[in-house]
Amino acid sequence: MSFEAACAQTAVRCLATVARHHGVDTSAERLIHDFVLGNEEPPLPFLLRIAREIGMRAKTATLSWDDLFGLGDAFPVLVRLKNGNMMLAVGTGTRGSTRLVLLQDPLAEDAGVLTLDEHRFTGAWDGTVVFVKRGLATEAEERPFGLSWFIPEIVRHRRLFRDIAIASLMLSALTVAFPVFIQLVFDRVVVHRSLDTLYVLAIGMVCVVGFETLFNYLRQYMVLFVTNKIDARINTKTFNKLISLPMDFFERTASGMTLKNMYQTDRIRSFLTGQVFMTVLDGLTLFVFLPLLFFYSPLLSAIVLGFSLVICIGAASVIPILKRRLQGVYEAEVRQQSFLVENIQGMRTVKSLALDARQRKNWDRRVAHTVTKRFETAKLTIFIQSFIHPLEKMMQVAVIGVGSWLVLENEMTMGALIAFNILTQRVTQPLVQFSQIIPAFQEVSIAVGMLGTIMNHKSEQGRTGTGLRTPLKGQVEFQNVRFRYAPGTAPALDDISFTIPQGTIFGIMGRSGSGKTTVTRLLQRLHSPQEGLIKIDGHDLREIDLDHLRSSIGVVLQENFLFTGTIRENIAAGKPNATLEEVFRAARLAGADEFIERLPRGFDTMLEEGSSNLSGGQRQRLAIARALLLDPPILILDEATSALDAESEAIVQANLMSIAQGRTLIIISHRLSSLVPAHNILALDRGRVVDVGRHQQLLDRCSIYQQLWYQQNRHLKGVEA
Secondary structure (H helix, E strand, O other): OOHHHHHHHHHHHHHHHHHHHOOOOOOHHHHHHHOOOOOOOOOHHHHHHHHHHOOEEEEEEEOOHHHHOOOHHHOOEEEEEOOOOEEEEEEEEEEOOEEEEEEEOOOOOOOOEEEEOHHHHHHHEEEEEEEEEEOOOOOOOOOOOOHHHHHHHHHHOHHHHHHHHHHHHHHHHHHOHHHHHHHHHHHHHHHHOOHHHHHHHHHHHHHHHHHHHHHHHHHHHHHHHHHHHHHHHHHHHHHHHHHOOOHHHHHHOOHHHHHHHHOHHHHHHHHHHHHHHHHHHHHHOHHHHHHHHHHHOHHHHHHHHHHHHHHHHHHHHOHHHHHHHHHHHHHHHHHHHHHHHHHHHOHHHHHHOOOHHHHHHHHHHHHHHHHHHHHHHHHHHHHHHHHHHHHHHHHHHHHHHHHHHHHHOOOOOHHHHHHHHHHHHHHHHHHHHHHHHHHHHHHHHHHHHHHHHHHOOOOOOOOOOOOEOOOOOOOEEEEEEEEOOOOOOOOOEEEEEEEEOOOOEEEEEEOOOOOHHHHHHHHOOOOOOOEEEEEEOOEEHHHEOHHHHHHOEEEEOOOOOOOOEEHHHHHOOOOOOOOHHHHHHHHHHOOOHHHHHHOOOHHHOEEOHHHOOOOHHHHHHHHHHHHHHOOOOEEEEEOOOOOOOHHHHHHHHHOHHHHHOOOEEEEEOOOHHHHOOOOEEEEEEOOEEEEEEOHHHHHHHOHHHHHHHHHHOHHHHHHHO
16 A cells, blocks of 8 residues: 555554454444545544444543643553644653653554654644543344344433433423413412412413423423434444345345334334334323322312323223234235335336336236325324224213312312313323323334344354455455355355456356356355365465455456546445545546547536446446456456447447456357467366366357357358367
């Protein structure tokens, strides 16, 4: 790595060194890859976030020269220089009467210790120190997904939730003022015709309303703030989990189902931080209001509690039915969304085959089924509400009726009855909310199960950060490899063995379904073989860090995905800090420069979604350029020239020796003419190795190769005869 490229990564290099000192196995290269760092130094807040993500605790401080000599066991620490770079302070010492700071330069190859005195050090140091130590747990630790999975995120913001709870309790306390005000107006002001008392009470209520408005605003603001922070973190963690899943998860799971399951995070979070949290807070107010109710009238209080108990029992009784219906809604919505995603992705085929009417009919059928399921669930919800609503009204009637009798018996004042009726609503509100939480909990439990299909799925192996990251040279070896995509199916590869020497061109041919692409998938560890061994440079593939492996293997497929953005951004997708010269060189080798230069904005031309403003051949050449930009030691061309026109293919073929120079090139192609320059060609049939040799050798002795060659070159068969 050049000094210019490395000098902007001193912070993460120092952080990686401190992490290893504290027992966290990581490297600067892994941090740069995982957090997509460019040449610039990361800002301090982002550096602290990186530390947290890898299981460290970090904080910054501004210190003086004298403060450094009191740090003791806090070393090693990161110190920031005035030029923005960082170094590692590993301790202090003395030379005679001169005090010294011991430093390590992250860019020094020998990693020796520098000793600087006060004048030299403070002349370069800006006073900033970053303290780093081992955290209690790492973010990478995976725990079973469930409602408890959200608890650490809520606990992380416990201070904000504490303030919300205080604001809610203050609101509850202020709420008591209104029924007391009503009671005093009826029992003191009206009865005694005391206007002075009314003025005092009115001024007091104005103050109460002002404070209530303030606390209500503060509570809503804090709830909005904390829920947005939690949403951001949870959505980040769920997406990180999604992209860490193995390839077979996406091949076996419908895209619509995956999208539907991913959307459940907001529902679960809003349930925990909204309904549950607020119901708990309102439940705490019962400790204030229930004693007040019994103070006013034990008889009326018993009536209120009795009706509330009936409401809760009635809501709980429909839980099993509701759960079954919610499950039906989920399944119907998944099928509907999967159908929608499938049609959006295959719209060109729908239009080409004139399937519009048929797909509309299928969509209408799925919509009708989903609506029916939703209607059945909504009917049950309406039934619950219809059951609760009259009970609430009957409770109010009972309270007013019995209360009026108590007033007539002089056991209660009119003001006390009105105040009790107002307080009753405050008491029944959390109880009614609790009855509503029961069906909501069933809905959320299904959402947890949906999201759990993603979060509880095992991530790809090899992402521990402990794998080998040594530069790869390109020797590939398959030893008795067996692989099948699913249990009970025929093997895609059946006991195959071959070796690809470093720096050679290696071709793979065979009929459709013979296992050609499976070889390259296993080499990238998109799948793992059930038997056998795959090695690169003599290292077991499982010992190599997964991200390092894939960044060392360039892949160009028959159909390549390009992202929305400029042409330059797409070519430089794997290396965002690539210079324009590097991008242009890769485009020239791929034969893409000639059409890019004809575009109005050249390399800054924006690609539309699905790169629909490019032809298939142009997309293919950009994909080849994207793979070449990384200068990978191993390059796989899997039917990479199949979508090219004759002229474009001729350009790529002409550059093939330049492309292959210094790397191992693996070419999979139905066009056997593109395999002629290969040093060796592997012939596969039904997952087994038929033969390995050069073009002329296979043409002489391999029947499958002969048959395909003469089918593609019929004119040669006549000459041969």
